[in-house]
Amino acid sequence: MEVRGPRDAAIGTADSASEGAAERESFQSRPKLRPGDIVEAVPGVVATQHSGDGKANQYFLRGFNLDHGTDFAVTVDGMPVNMPTHGHGQGYADLNFLIPELVSGVRYRKGPYFAESGDFSLAGSATLDYFSALEAPFAELTLGTNNFRRLLAAGSRTVQDQTWLGAVEIEGNDGPWVVPERLRKANAVLRYSQGSPTRGFSITGMAYKSRWTSTDQVPERLIDSGELPRFGSLNPTDGGKTQRLSLSGKWFDKGSDGSATTLSAYVIDYRFDLFSDFTYFLNNPVNGDQFEQTDRRRIFGAQAARTLPTRFGGLDGVFSFGAQWRGDRIAEVGLYDTQARERLSTVRNDKVAQDLFSVYGQQLVYFTDRLRGYVGLRGDALRYRVEGREPVYGALNSGKGHDAIASPKAGLAFALTPQHEFYVNAGVGFHSNDVRGATIAIDPASGLPADRVPALVKGRGAELGWRFQPDENLTATVALWQLRLDSELVYVGDAGTTEPGRASSRRGIEATLRWKLDRAWRFEVDGALSRARFRGLAPEGEGNYVDNAVEKVLAAGVTYADGPLTASLRLRYLGPRSLDTLNSVLSRSTTLLNVGVRYALNPHLTLGLDVFNIAGRKGNDIEYAYASCTAGEVASGVCGGGIDGRHVHPMEPRSARVSARWTF
Template structure:
C-alpha cells in the first residue's frame, strides 16, 4: 500500500505538468496573424489567428516555444509556471526577410514563403509587375497599356486568364463570358504598393479555388493597415508620370483605416501617342468588434482610357511601310472602369474554430476598339471592331475551419459554401469605323451566369506526413438573351461538376519537403458557347499531377523542383475578336519546374526559375499537333541588393524561347531576353530611385500572333506574325517620402 501511495504522489506532479497555454503575438502594438509557433520538445506547431492569438496543448514548464514569421526576428520563449497560469504576450521585432528564417514545413505551398523574399528585395512598382512575381509566369501587353495582359504559365497561352484563377482579397478577377474573351482578368484596379502578400499555386490541387484553376491560381492580399503615411512621385521617358499616396485615417486598438490613391499618365513609345491615363483609389476600414471578432470594409475604384497602335504585321515593317512603333490603324483604344465593395467578417467560435465570411459587389464596364485584320473583311472601311459590356457581379463565401492536435498527430478542415452571380447587359461585338460609325452588329445580347459552389478540405498530420484531401462541387446556370433576333427568348443550360483533390506531403526535417499532388480542376466556357452547343462540353476538366521537392541545402541556399503533368478535355472557345465559336481538342502538357534562391550575404540575394514544357494536342496528326503560342522554355532570375549602406536595387531578367505560332510550326513566334534594373538610395525618410526597363535596349516582340490580314493595297491576304513591339530602353526617376 505504501508503495502505491508513493507512486501516486510521485506521478501527480508529472501529470499536472502537462497543460495548455494561451497567448497573443504582437508587432508594433498590433496583433500579428499567421505567426508560426513551435514547441521544440514535442515538435508540435500551430499558427496565430487574425487576432494574434494561439493555444498550445501538452505544455510543460521549461518547454521552448519558437515564434517565427517572415519579415520578423525569430524569438524563443521558455515556458514557466507563471506563463501557464496566465496569458503569454510575445512581441516580435521587424527585420529584413532572410533565407535563414525559412523553415521547411508541411505547408502545401511552401514556395510562397520563399517568393516573399523576392518581393521584399524587389518590390512591385507597377501593375504589370504584379503577376511576374509568380515563378514561371510571363505576361505581355498588346493594347496600349489599358487592356488586361496576356498570360503564359506552364505551357499555357492563358490569353487574358482562361486557365489561371486570379483574385484580390478573395474578389474574383477573372470575368466569365467577357466581351473580349473568357476569363478576362484586368488587375489594373490594384495599387501595387498596397499589396501585402502574394499567394499562388500551380496546378488544379486547391479545393478553395474553382473556375479557371487549371494551370494554377494567384491571389493578392492588400494590407489591412499601414504603419506610416507615404507619398511618391515618378517621372520618365515617353512623358510618363505616376504618383502614389497612402494615408492613415485612423489607428486605434479597436479600429484602423487608411486610403491609398494613384494616378498614372504616359504617351508610350509609339509614334501615335497612347494618351494613356489611369486613376486608382483604395479605402480600407478595420474594426475589432470584440477580442475574437473582426469586421473589415474595403472599397476599390479605378478608371482608365487609352489609345493604341495595335498589333502590326511583320511584312509592313520589312517593306518599310511603317516602323516597329508605327501603326496600320491608330484609332484603336478603349476605356474601362471597375468599382469593388468588399465586406469581410471573421469570428472565432472557440479557441481553434473559426467562421470567415465575405460578401462583395463589383460594377464593371468595358469598351475596346481593335483591328486585327485591317482590310481583310471590308476593303473600304477596314475591319475595326468594338467590344462592349456593362457588368454587375455579386458574390459571397462562408468558411468554417477548425484544427485539432494530439501529440504528433493533427487534423484540420475547411468547409465552405459560396455564390457568384454575373449580370452582363448589352454585351456586344460590332463592326465600326473610326470609333464613331456603327457599320454592323455581329453579336448583341444579355448574359446571366450563376455559380454556386461548396467544398470541404481536410488535412491529416501524422508524424512527418500530411495528407491533404478535398472535394469541391460547382453548379453553373447559363442564360443568354440574343437581342439581334426579333422574338424574345432566354436560352438556358446548367451543369454540375465535381473536383476531387489529394495531396501528400512528407517533411522528414526542417530542411526538406517532398510532395505528390493530384487533382481535377475545370475551366468554364462562355455562356454564348454553352447555349450555342446545347450544353455539350461546357465545363471541360483538367487532370493534373505534381511530384517534387523543396530542399534547403544550407541556411543560405534553397532549391525546388517539380515534375508535372496536365491533361485538358475538349472544349469550345468563344473567340470574342471574331465573334465565332472555335472548337479545340484534347491537350496534354508535361513539364519540369526548377527554382533556386541563394543569399551569400545578408544584403545580397540571387534567384532564378526555369520551366520546360512539352505541350501537344492529342487528336491531331504528328507535325500538326503543336499548341499555338504555348511556351516551351522560360527562365526568370536576377540579383538583388538590400540595405547595403542605404543602397538597394537589382538586375532582373526574363527569357522566353521561340515557340510555335500555329499548329505545324510553319510560323514561329520569336523569343526574347530582356533585362530590367533599379537602384535606390534612402536618406532618413526619403528614398531616391532610378528604374530602367530594357536595360540593353534590345528589340523584342512582347506579344505575337499568327494572323491572316490584308493591307489596303494588297490583292491577297497574308498569314504571318503580327506583333506588338516590346518597350525600348525606358528610364524613370522616383522619389518617395514617409511620415
C-alpha cells in the same frame, strides 16, 4: 504595430512543391513597367502586353498562352479578377486597377490539387492581399520616358483598434508608339478595419477608371519592308476605356484551438469598351475590320470558410470546408463592326445572367511526424441564361441551362529528413466556357449552324515534387507535372477572343531557388520547361502543337538592401514557341533585363530610378501567326484570301523612370 505578409511555404507546412508566397522585399523592390507585372513574383509566370496599358496583360504559365487570364485565377483582396463570358475573352483578368505599393503579399498555387481553388485555376492561381495599415503616410511622384507621369498618395491612421487606410493614384503615359497612347488613369482605395489579429473585420472600397489609345499587333512583313515603323500603327483609332467600382467586406475569427472562420462578400460594378483591329481590310475591304467589344456587368459574391483541428483514430488533422457563390449580371456583352469607333453593324448583343455555386471540403491527416496527406472534394454548379438582342439571330442564340462538376483532390507529403520533403499531388479541376457558346445555334457572322460547347470543362492534373530547405535562408524546389484538358481554350487573333478547341495534354518540369545570402543580398532563380500537344487525330491541314504554348521560361533576380540603399536586377527569358499547330512558324525568343534602385536621403525623402529593357533588346511581347490584309495590299491586288504571316507587338525599348517619395 507589426505588419507582416504571408509566409512562404516551408517543410512541414507546404502541401506541394509548387505552392508558396513571394517575399515582399523581392516583389516590392523589383521594377514594374505595369501593375500586372507583380504576378511575375509567381515562379514561371510571364506577363506581357499586346495592346494599350488599359487592357489586361497577356499571361503565360505552364505551357499555356493564358491570353488575358484563362486557366490562371487571380484574386485581389478576396475578390475574383477573372471575368467569365467577357466581351474580349473568357477569364479576362485586368489588374490595371491594382496599386502595387499596397500589396502586402502574393500567395500562389499551381495545378488543380486543392479544394479551395475553383474556376480558371487549372494552371494555377495567385492571391494578392492589400495592407490594412501602412508604416507611414507618403506621397510619391514618378516621371519617365515617353511622357510617363504618376502621382501616388497613401496613408493610414490607427486609433485603438480602428484603422483607416486610403490611397489615390493618377497616371498618364504616351508610350513609345508613333500614335501616342494617351493613357489617362485614376485609382482610389479606402479601407476601414477594426479588431485584433485574432478577430476583426474590414470594409474596403475601390474605384478605377482608365482610357487609352492602343497600338495593336501589326504584320511583321511591313516592319521588315520598311513600310511601317517598328512602333507604328495601322489604325490610330484603336483603344478603349474601362472602369471598376467595388465594395467588399471581410470578417474573421481565429480560435485559440487552431480553428478559424472567415466570412466575406463583395459587389463590383464593371464597364468596358474596346476597339481593336487585327486583320485590317481582310474581311471588309471598304470600311476595314475594326470591331468594338463591350461589357457592362455587376458582380455579386459571398464566401464562407471554416478550419477545424480534428482527431480520428489517434491521428491529428485539420478539416477545412467552405461555400462560395458568384453571380454575374451582365446587362450587355456585345460585339460590333466599327469604323473609327463608329458602329456599322451588330454582330452580337446579349444580356447574360450566370451564377456559380460551390462547396468544398478538405481533410489533412498527420499519419506520422514525417508523413501527412490530404483528400478533398469540390462541387461546382453553374446556372446561366442568355438573352440575345441582335435582331436577326439573337432569339435563336438565346437560351438557359445548367452544368455541374465534381472535383476530387489528394496529396501526400513525406519528410525524408528535416531538410528534404517530397510531394505527390493529383486532382481534377475545371474552367468554364463563355455561356453564349452553350446556347448558340447560329453563327451570327456567317449565318451557318454552330456547335454548342459544354459550359464547364474538366481538367486532370498530377505532380511529383521535392523541396530542399536546410534553413530559413535557402529554399529549392523541383516539380514534375502533367495536365490533361477535355477542351482547350484557344485565342483567335482575327476575332480577338477565345474559342473552345480540342482536348490537350501538357507536361513539364519547374525548378526554383530562393537564397538569402546574408542580411543584404537575396538571389532568385526560376526555370520551367513544358510540352503542350493536342490529343487525338488532327483535322486535315492541322497538327497537334498547341499554338502559342510557351515551352521555356527563365527568370532570375538579385536584390541588395542595406541601410538607405535598395537595388534590384531582374532577368526574364521567354523561349520560342509554335505559332501554328503544325510547328511550321516559330516565335522568336525574348530576353528582358530591368533594374531598379532606391536611396533614402533621409527619413523623409527617398529617390528612385527604374530602367526597363536596359540592354535595349528588340524583342516582341507577343507574336501570332494568321492572315491579314492592309489597305495598300487590297489596292495593289495582292491580298487574295489574306496574307499569312507573323503579327507582332514589339517589346518596349529602353526607358527610364525617376521617382521621389516623401514620407510624412
